[in-house]
Amino acid sequence: MASAAELLLILPEIILALLGLVILAVDLFYLRRRADGAARSGWLGYFTLISLVLVSVASYLWGRESILKDSFPRLFAELSLRRTLFGGAFQVDEITLFFRVIFLLVAALVLLLSLDRKWGEHEGEYYALLVFSVLGMNLMTGAGELITIYIALELTSISLYLLAAFDFRRRSVEASLKYFLFGAFSSAILLYGLSLVYGFTGTTNLQDIANFVFEYGGLPGLVQTGQGLLLGIAFMVAGFGFKLALVPFHAWAPDVYEGAPTPIAAFISTGSKAASFVVVLRVFQVGMRLAAGNAEWGTWSGWSGLLALLAVVTFTGANLMALPQRNIKRLLAYSSIAHAGYMLIGVLLGTAGGSEALFYYLFAYVLTNVGAFAAVIAVSRVVGGEEIERFAGLSKRSLPLAGALTVLFFSLAGVPPLAGFFAKFWLFKATFDGGLVWLAVVGLVNTIIAFYYYLRVLKAVWFEQPVEDTPVKTSDAVSVALLATTLLVILAGILPQWVLSNLESSGHVMT
Structure with a gap:
């Protein structure tokens, strides 16, 4: 049975689960019973x-131990020490x-970005699925064993499969179906890889798996007699490759981004x-660290060598495929794939600096991409399309919107002094420091x-x-979302220490 301290540490996740259920209950027992439509x-x-804003503020405050000490003095000692919960299934750490x-x-x-859209009788379902997907993402980041990882991943994925079809147009439904089919296939591959790892190690706990690999002698021992575990790692790389839309597992992403409702494509x-x-x-980095091998030029081995080659293929292939795109959502899809390739470098480095660079990159990328999709929503609603030529002369039709789009695209490109520049700077610096000059x-x-x-x-704009x-x-x-993301991208670029100060201890969690 879970202790009070454990339940307090996962209070944000409990609130999200209850919020999703409350939204569904209100929709089912109140909104659907109103025949006049006034309730909608x-x-x-x-x-x-x-509710989400309040939970986010509470989650930030909840992460400050001084606040926990003042609020729960009797439980503080247990809370400060018990960062691994439920037998290692979930971890509450800086990450x-x-x-x-x-x-x-x-x-x-x-x-x-969704408030202006008319979801009709499916309004409650839309918001509930959005909340449940966030719950799944929270559980994913704290998962400390393989079964929890898989369940959290599927909770997120199933919610997003359904949300991708919420335009109820043929293109949207086709995108959702393609997303579901590729997602189900990748889940099967990932599950097979996880089962091989469990079958070989006898455990699903990441720390116990790490201990097993250590006792086996690391990568050299696995190469000699542990091929079953190496095969499981290969299947996991393929399964995660589909989830991250890495090349050559990326085929679903451009069609899904183009066909899904634009707010969901952003999400x-x-x-x-x-x-x-x-x-x-x-x-x-926790479970398979000793099987990492080598990612240096010409001596690739282990999963780090595999990820290094996959990263190069991903950002090179995605950038080349983005060049001829005429639809801006497809262009952003290939841009997203390319950025995934860059971020993969942060995974394989295996250093505190690499992990911190990855977290900063994720922060900058998330803000910038949401803002870019917000600009697409603003323009496409007026011009009636998403082709790049429809953005022609935007500066003459809305100077603030053109300025925001320029800032966001410059950040995606890595132009100083924006957040995207420092994301690439810290990542490539960590890559040079790690001795992988060729990759940088x-x-x-x-x-x-x-x-x-x-x-x-931007030329068209x-x-x-x-x-x-x-x-x-x-x-x-949409204006509030666009303004918020643009200002945060500028602020995180001018004052990167504002973000890095919150990440200093996060990178050391992985080392």
Whole structure:
């Protein structure tokens, strides 16, 4: 039976679960019984938004031990020591605390982008699924054993499969079906890999798996007589590759991003990806650390060598495939795939600096990408399409919107002094410090390639003539989301220590 201290430490997750159930109950027993439709005035969306903001603020305060000490003096000693809960199934550490707040804020931004849309009788289901997906992401970041990881991953995935179809158009339903089929296939591959690891080690706990690999003699011992575990690792890499849309497991991503409702495309490309990267980091750097091998040029071995090659193939392939794109959501899809390749470097480095760089990169990427999709929503609602040529002359139709889009795309490209620049700077610095000069050089070359397709969009925005002169007016909700993300991207770039100070101890959790 769980102790009071354990329940207090997972209070944000308990609140999210209850919030999702309350939304469903209100929708089922109140909104659906109102025949006049007056109840569907959008207040449920605002209720969910306010709830998520309050939970995010509470989660941030909950992570401050001084507040816990003042609030629960009798339990503080137990709370400060018991960071591993339920027999190792869940961990409350600096990483969990940091990403709790990130996922809740991203969900709040996605809700802002969703408030203007008419979900009709499915309004309650939409908001509940969004809450449940955040719950799954929170559980993913704190999971300390394989079964918990898989259940949390599926909770997130199933919620997103359904949300991807919420436009109820043919394109949206096709995107959802493709997302589901690829997701189910990748889940099967991942589950098979997890079962091989369990069958070989006899445990699902990541720390116990690490102890087993140590007793086996690390990678050399596994190469000699532990091929079953190595095969399980290979299947896990493939399964996570699908979830992260790494090349060559990326085929679902462009179609899903293009077909899904734009707020959900933003959520899939940010929250889901960030949670998956934290899981991958925990699995490989905690459970499989001694099987890492070598990622140096020409001497690749173990899973770190495999991830290094996968990272190069991913950001190179995605950047090249992004060059001819004409639809901005597909372009952002390939951009997202390329960024996943860069972030994979942070996983394989195996250093505190590499982990901190990855966390900062995830923070910057999440904010920037949500803002970019917010700009797409603002423009596409007026011009009636998502092709890049429809952004022509945007600076003459809405200067603030064009300015925000420029800041966000420059951040994605890695232009100083924005958050995206420092994300790449810290990542490549950690790569150089880790002795992987070849990987850093290839990454820098790809950054230059990516700069071209971001400039294609900005060229249309600033230097091409608009098709019509009608001003582009954004709704208040979209404007707030766009303003918030743009300012945070600038602030995190000018004052990177503001973020890094919260990440100093997070990187050491993995070393």
